[in-house]
Amino acid sequence: MRLTTAFKALALSAACCFSAFAQAADPWPHKPVTVIVASAAGGSADVLTRIVLTHLAKETNASFVVDNRPGAAGNIGMAQVKRAAPDGYTLGYGNINTLAINPALFTRLPYDVRQDFVPVGQMFSIYNLLVVRADSPVKNVAELLALAKKSPGKLSYAAAGTGSSGHMGGELLKKMAGVDVLFIPYNGDPASLTDLAGGRLDYTITNASVAWPLIKSGKLRALAITSRERVALYPNVPTLNESGLKGYENVSWGGLVVPKGTPQPIVDKLGTALEKVLKSDQLRQDLSNANAVAATATREEFVRFIASEQKKWAALVESAKIPKQN
Secondary structure (H helix, E strand, O other), rough: OOOOOOOOHHHHHHHHHHHHHHHOOOOOOOEEEEEEEEEOOOHHHHHHHHHHHHHHHHOOOEEEEEEEOOOOHHHHHHHHHHHHHHOOOOEEEEEEHHHHHHHHHHHOOOHHHHHHHHEEEEEEEEEEEEEEEOOOOOOOHHHHHHHHHHHHOOOOEEOOOOOHHHHHHHHHHHHHHHHEEEEEEEOOHHHHHHHHOOOOOEEEEEEEHHHHHHHHHOEEEEEEEOOOOOOOOOOOOOOOHHHHOOOOOOEEEEEEEEEOOOHHHHHHHOOOOOOOHHHOHHHHHHHHHHHOEOOOOOOOHHHHHHHHHHHHHHHHHHHHOOOOOO
């Protein structure tokens, strides 16, 4: 009996040693890595993430597979990331909505940003544009605000859903300018831009990558960009900051996170590789061609940035009395 017990203990010890040896001999990544993107395939988040992953795959020798999980303002996809095994083989795309706005906007979230995720790094920024139809009598931001103040409650603007960066940017504009404008939520940008071009809306704040083709074709006109300073991609578009709303900034952004508990060496490897590829001229050009700007922040800076964005948008939700979502 003693011999049998001793043999079992020896066998267990050998199995543990073999497992440790196998892990050491078979380091990350030894199988495809799933990246959950909480939005539909073909959208700007999906397209831009795939651009970055193409470069990241070469740097890490990893094979990335995108799994699109749209719905519930991104909450469905992020909940999936939370539930994934923290082994380095599931990453998540997190952005201004899922990591910064949703925690303030939803009464119940199926995840906790601080408790459930570890940021790997920011990938890109996407700028929003304040646009009107091409034949609008409003020629600049000052004229738009003057018209809004002259006719309180009469003007309407749209954005791609409650809580979207366009919606929050619109509410920030209303608060800073002191105007009363009706917000109309749409299920995506295409429908709202069609109605804007058709004269059924007065303006919209929307993703530059979506609006720019319509601006180039002459259907829409950009009054301002929502960045703090002018952007090289759109050098002739003034900022709201320089158009009378000092300090205005509303920029969409996206990055990678992993489930809490993911081994630190894997997080470090991913973060270092991401910072490296984002410095490459080719990736910067690829993102620029898609109307986005490569991020320059370190992983530590990204962590602090997420916290500051959470604070900023929580304050706006409170002060603007934006209804909480269930």
